[in-house]
Amino acid sequence: MLRSILAAVLAASLVSVAAPRLAVAAGEVPQPPRQKWSFSGPFGTYDRAQLQRGFKVYREVCSVCHGLNLLSFRNLGQPGALGYSEAQVKQIASEYKVQDGPNDQGEMFEREGRAADRFPQPWPNENAARASYNAVPPDMSVIAKARTYERGFPWFIFDALPFLQYQEHGVDYLTALLQGYEDKPPQGFNLPPALAYNKYFPGHAIAMPKPMEDGRVTYEDGSPQTLVQYSKDVSAFLMWAAEPHMEARKRIGLQVMVFLIVLAGLLYFTKKKVWDDVKAGRI
Amino acid sequence: MSGHSTYQPQSTFMKWMERRLPIAGLVYSSFVVYPTPRNLNYWWTFGGILSFLLGVQIVTGIILVMHYTPHADMAFNSVEHIMRDVNYGWLLRYLHSNGASMFFVAVYIHMFRGMYYGSYKEPREVLWILGVILYLLMMATGFLGYTLPWGQMSFWGATVITNFFSAIPLVGESVVTWLWGGYAIGNPTLQRFFSLHYLLPFVIAGVVVLHIWALHCVGQNNPTGIEPKTEKDTVAFTPYATIKDAFFMVCFCVVFAWFVFYVPNYLGHADNYIPANPAVTPTHIVPEWYYLPFYAILRAIPNKLLGVLALVGSIGILAFLPWLDTSRVRSANYRPLYRQFFWIFVIVCIGLGWLGAKPAEGGYVIAAQILTFYYFAHFLLILPILGWVEKTKPLPNSIAESILHEGLPAGASGPAPTVARH
Numbered sequence: 252m253l254r255s256i257l258a259a260v261l262a263a264s265l266v267s268v269a270a271p272r273l274a275v276a277a278g279e280v281p282q283p284p285r286q287k288w289s290f291s292g293p294f295g296t297y298d299r300a301q302l303q304r305g306f307k308v309y310r311e312v313c314s315v316c317h318g319l320n321l322l323s324f325r326n327l328g329q330p331g332a333l334g335y336s337e338a339q340v341k342q343i344a345s346e347y348k349v350q351d352g353p354n355d356q357g358e359m360f361e362r363e364g365r366a367a368d369r370f371p372q373p374w375p376n377e378n379a380a381r382a383s384y385n386a387v388p389p390d391m392s393v394i395a396k397a398r399t400y401e402r403g404f405p406w407f408i409f410d411a412l413p414f415l416q417y418q419e420h421g422v423d424y425l426t427a428l429l430q431g432y433e434d435k436p437p438q439g440f441n442l443p444p445a446l447a448y449n450k451y452f453p454g455h456a457i458a459m460p461k462p463m464e465d466g467r468v469t470y471e472d473g474s475p476q477t478l479v480q481y482s483k484d485v486s487a488f489l490m491w492a493a494e495p496h497m498e499a500r501k502r503i504g505l506q507v508m509v510f511l512i513v514l515a516g517l518l519y520f521t522k523k524k525v526w527d528d529v530k531a532g533r534i
Numbered sequence: 535m536s537g538h539s540t541y542q543p544q545s546t547f548m549k550w551m552e553r554r555l556p557i558a559g560l561v562y563s564s565f566v567v568y569p570t571p572r573n574l575n576y577w578w579t580f581g582g583i584l585s586f587l588l589g590v591q592i593v594t595g596i597i598l599v600m601h602y603t604p605h606a607d608m609a610f611n612s613v614e615h616i617m618r619d620v621n622y623g624w625l626l627r628y629l630h631s632n633g634a635s636m637f638f639v640a641v642y643i644h645m646f647r648g649m650y651y652g653s654y655k656e657p658r659e660v661l662w663i664l665g666v667i668l669y670l671l672m673m674a675t676g677f678l679g680y681t682l683p684w685g686q687m688s689f690w691g692a693t694v695i696t697n698f699f700s701a702i703p704l705v706g707e708s709v710v711t712w713l714w715g716g717y718a719i720g721n722p723t724l725q726r727f728f729s730l731h732y733l734l735p736f737v738i739a740g741v742v743v744l745h746i747w748a749l750h751c752v753g754q755n756n757p758t759g760i761e762p763k764t765e766k767d768t769v770a771f772t773p774y775a776t777i778k779d780a781f782f783m784v785c786f787c788v789v790f791a792w793f794v795f796y797v798p799n800y801l802g803h804a805d806n807y808i809p810a811n812p813a814v815t816p817t818h819i820v821p822e823w824y825y826l827p828f829y830a831i832l833r834a835i836p837n838k839l840l841g842v843l844a845l846v847g848s849i850g851i852l853a854f855l856p857w858l859d860t861s862r863v864r865s866a867n868y869r870p871l872y873r874q875f876f877w878i879f880v881i882v883c884i885g886l887g888w889l890g891a892k893p894a895e896g897g898y899v900i901a902a903q904i905l906t907f908y909y910f911a912h913f914l915l916i917l918p919i920l921g922w923v924e925k926t927k928p929l930p931n932s933i934a935e936s937i938l939h940e941g942l943p944a945g946a947s948g949p950a951p952t953v954a955r956h
Contacts, residue, residue: 293796321611321614321618322618326618389808392614393614393807394807396799396804396807397804397805397807397808398804399804404888410797410800411793411797411800413792413796416796416797418796418797418799418800420804421804453817493807495618496617496618496624499624500624500625500628500795500798501795501796503625503795504791504794504795504796505795507791507795508788508791508792508795511784511787511788511791512788514784515781515784515785515788518777518780518781518784519781521777521781522777522778522780522781525773525774525777526774526777526778529572529769529774532934532938534769
């Protein structure tokens with residue numbers, strides 16, 4: 252019995268180990284390298300400084316094309332977010348122009364942003380975006396959860412388990428994608444016009460041109476101003492944007508776990524006591 | 535089995551009430567003195583766990599509906615509104631989405647337990663068939679619920695599943711149009727799916743009542759598969775079964791909480807965080823994990839109509855299990871051959887699940903075809919034949935004997951201990 256299970260598991264793992272190898276040989280997408288994140292694991296929290304740097308990168312680079320339409324400025328100052336004070340959030344919001352209206356004359360007007368406003372869209376509608384960028388740049392509010400890559404058997408099972416858990420497929424992919432641009436596609440790759448070659452993008456031909464290079468954004472905290480650092484920071488920021496209550500979730504999770512495990516222990520001993528007579532055959 | 539109530543109301547009010555609506559007596563006879571076999575193991579706690587999960591789904595679902603908007607243009611953002619702006623909305627939604635998965639984990643364990651111990655055999659056929667109906671209702675509810683966030687996988691999953699009906703000869707296309715409420719999946723589809731998703735859990739709750747009623751009529755099966763004969767073979771539901779159920783339910787909740795708080799999106803699909811877009815088809819359209827074995831069966835067969843028939847048949851065949859299994863011995867503990875085939879069947883189901891998540895091409899299809907054949911052969915060939923050819927082990931004389939005198943040969947048990955029963 253046990254032997255047949257083992258044989259089946261072994262056979263299945265051989266098939267699945269062989270499958271990705273073949274895929275790589277056929278010139279498919281490599282797996283994004285795994286990064287170290289402050290927010291991974293059961294006790295992970297966001298690195299505020301990293302989120303603030305990532306926000307700066309988003310603001311100065313990504314936001315030209317990509318919206319963040321599920322987020323409001325006030326989200327930046329929430330608990331578990333970027334660590335900005337109320338005044339700082341107001342200041343950031345006021346640096347944006349927001350369309351409001353209609354006013355008493357029935358006209359739309361522009362005003363300074365307020366904390367409650369959503370991040371403004373970079374383009375008026377999808378057709379306008381398509382006209383200027385050749386594609387609609389996806390909204391970035393949940394992109395860190397909307398992207399992933401296959402890890403294959405048996406790794407995908409380990410990813411769910413305590414101590415081994417790995418839930419950062421999305422951010423790792425984004426980080427890799429931003430660093431995955433190559434000026435010249437490899438020999439024999441037929442790159443369609445107006446597209447760029449990216450090592451990590453499925454199919455490799457990506458509509459987004461290489462968005463940034465070393466030194467593009469100035470950091471005030473002395474962090475390296477390199478593409479590697481930018482891509483990590485902005486990916487972390489996008490992870491927060493996609494999962495703004497992650498810190499509360501993990502904190503409450505720990506409380507719930509402790510409660511449940513203690514309760515299970517108490518119930519176990521109660522059960523044992525109740526069943527003692529039955530086990531001994533006295534009932 | 536439970537006989538009539540031995541409930542004696544104490545207070546004046548309860549005496550007054552009992553003469554008018556004997557609900558306390560019903561609860562007392564069903565959940566307090568109701569006799570349960572004394573040898574039940576932890577695999578028997580999943581019925582209670584499933585009832586608890588149904589409650590969790592209904593409660594979280596009702597609160598989610600207060601914040602959700604069932605409209606094709608707003609559904610996706612309203613789910614994100616729940617995740618971001620509603621107090622503990624992320625918790626409600628992750629409880630509900632992972633709760634559905636936990637529901638299926640529990641139901642699969644519950645079903646495999648029934649298969650291992652032959653719980654579907656006479657006189658429990660109706661109990662088993664009600665269970666199959668519950669499972670079908672769960673699948674429908676789960677599918678409808680997965681469309682509600684109106685992400686890419688919601689939209690394309692709904693497209694694939696509703697297209698099954700187009701395989702029906704002559705009227706197929708009309709049926710699909712009728713289901714969609716239009717010529718493509720759109721807002722009318724989402725709204726009716728939402729309505730039905732809200733309705734079905736209450737239908738499930740109703741059938742659960744029938745399922746428990748049938749259970750309390752025939753009594754629980756047990757690991758030996760022999761019926762309780764004397765009082766010695768059973769213990770009262772309370773405190774014995776209640777405390778055991780409670781302990782294991784909390785253990786199950788630890789797993790549930792792990793998923794909710796630490797890996798909440800693991801069982802979902804990244805594509806469902808992309809808003810539904812009829813113009814863009816995802817590279818792999820994959821249903822939720824709990825449908826994967828059936829999805830593999832569907833795709834194993836090249837013909838659409840036959841594929842859908844195989845899919846329906848693979849679930850429908852479960853209802854005939856009580857008559858397909860010809861063995862008179864219930865429990866696999868006493869069926870050395872069946873026990874091996876049972877585990878092979880479990881592996882085949884898991885294998886089909888894995889193949890269901892793989893693209894339908896090359897070796898995957900051939901593997902799925904082999905496993906699909908085996909799946910049906912298990913029910914249509916192996917089970918009927920095993921019942922005739924298998925040499926079963928001798929059964930113990932009673933449940934009490936099987937656990938109190940382990941190691942002694944059958945019939946060699948000493949006189950029953952004389953300690954009074956509770």
